[in-house]
Amino acid sequence: MSQRPRIIIAQRQRLALNANLSASIRLLRSDTAGLTRYLEEQAAENPHVRLVGPEPAAIGDWLPRWSGVLAFGKAGQTTASEPASAQPSLIAHVVAAVQALALPRVEHAIALALLEALEPSGWLGRPLAEIAAELDHPATEVEAVLQRLQKIDPPGLFARSLAECLALxxxxxxxLDREMAVLLNHLDLLASGGTRRLAQLCGCDEAGIAQRFRLIRTLNPKPGAGFSTANPAEAREPDLLARPLQGGRWQVALNRSALPTVEVSGTGGEDGAANPAGLQAAKALQHMVEARNDTLLRVGRExxxxxxxxxxQGPGALRPMVMADLAEALGLHVSTISRVVAGASLDGPTGVWWLRQMFSAARGAADAGQEAMASDGVSVAALRHRLGRLIATEPRAAPLSDAALADRLAAETGVRLARRTIAQYRAAEGFPAAHRRRLRPLKARRKTGTPKDGQV
Structure with missing residues (x-):
């Protein structure tokens, strides 16, 4: 075999990421906060890039999560309408938190009674005096336990009104200064736009009222709705806003109050002379931001x-949907859909959703004769949510086994799951096994002896 060096002409094809393509991919994956930081860095380096806004939210510009909450009654309070039973993950989280408090026996019984009165919104659904009368305990003792439960994360749980929920x-x-406390006690004026009257009551100017309104706007009026033990989307400005319209239609828009606008300046530098390379980079950046916003809006609307x-309605109504479905409908690549929804969030009537959270594969085949919803399969997210709701509403003295939960879920959805799958979904929702969920009635515990403080 000849070992002499040879010259070979070959043709190869490869994909190389230039600077613009790399920046475009980065913008697609950026949420509103990350995009704003990147644009500020570019504006500091390139004098041809000028950022405008974003304009701060004006008083009365509420996010969609406040819909149905600011309907003030005669007493100046509100009600947060939610489904009949509490969110399963919320119940699991609060039960675990109550156990971690290691309360004495009497206080533990009061805490369980308050837990039974917890609404899906995270508010306390019954008057404190009524609960105290049922338990035959002084109202002051019940309120002391309530104050301890109000320390459970996320803040706002076990509130008795919207004002108390926001104050927590x-x-x-x-x-929580004096001006904010006064403002929270007059939310009806804030909802109707009574800025001058609020400024008089709070003892500050209208700019101070507007600043405090923008803080209130970012809070969660229903901390239990769509509950997640760690949902950072609640504490930041959402990327998209979704509001229901008449006729079952929806309006989806970018959150312009959190996103600056990129403008290209024809002059730059200390002498005002234009830099051709910088000017071209500024125009490219403007185009990439517009393309990112357009793609995010298209994906969000779909x-x-x-x-x-x-x-x-909440997570229980999630339909099966995968990224390939959106890619085919919008004419985009699956990787583009994945990058767009990576860190973006959407604010809706039931709270803040991560866009990635709304994707879920179908599970199981529908049985004959089942309802239309099950005929196309049920999403895994909806099955997990419904399973958690079954556990949240089960008898405390006789919890359902995994096999019984599988039967109940099959009767409700038409999807038959294996017992080990039920156990996986139950653990993912934060519920322990049936023998650990069993709670004996207080009277039975007294007959068998007085347990130690904090023991169930």
Whole structure:
């Protein structure tokens, strides 16, 4: 065999990421906060890039999560309408938190009674005096336990009104001063735009009222709705806003109050002379931001169209949807859909959703004779949510086994799951096994002896 060097002409094809393509991919994966930071860095380096805004939210510009909450009654309070039973993950989280408090026996019984009165919104659904009379305990003792339960994360749980719910959240942020306390006690004026009257009551100017309104706007009026033990989307400005319209239609828009606008300046530098390379880079950046916003809006509208029921009713109504479905409908690549929904969030009537959270594969085949919803399969997210709701509403003295839960879920959805799959979904929702969920009645515990403090 000849070992002499040879010259070979070959043709190869490869994909190389230039600077613009790399920046475009980065923008697609950026949420509103990350995009704003990147644009600020580019504006500091390139004098041809000028950022405008974003304009701060004006008083009365509420996010969609406040819909149905600011309907003030005669007493100046509100009600947060939610489904009949509490969110399963919320119940599991609060039960675990109550156990971790290791309360004495009497206080533990009071805490369980308050837990039974917890609504899906995270508010306390019954008057404190009524609960105290049922338990035959002084109202002051019940309120002392309530104050301990109000320390459970997220802030705002076990509130008795909207004002108290928001006050707990503002106090957790360390911003509950006298002016904010007065403002929270007059939310009816804030909702109707009575800025001058509020300024007189709070003893500050209208700019101070507007600043405090923008803080209140970012809070969660229903901390239990769509509950997640760690949902950072609640504490930041959403990327998209989804509002229901008449006729079952939805309006989806970019959150312009959190996103600056990129403008290209023809002059730059200290002498005002234009830099051709910098000017071209500024125009390219403007085009990439517009393309990112357009793609995010298209994807968001398609998601809302497919998951409208979930936005209105909660995770239990999530339909099967994978990224390939959106890619085919929008004429985009699956990787583009994945990058767009990576860190973006959407604010709707039931709270803040991560866009990635709304994707879920179908599970199981529908049995004959089942309802139409099950005929196309049920999403894994909806099955997990319904399973958690079955556990949340089960008898405390006789919890359902995994096999019984599988039967109940099959009767409700038409999807038969294996017992080990039920166990996986149950653990993912934060519920222990049936023998660990069993709670003996207080009277039975007294007959068998007095347990130690904090023991169930």
């Amino acid at each position: 959240q503002v106090e957790d942020l360390g911003k 998601i809302v169209t497919r998951q409208a029921e979930a936005l209105a």
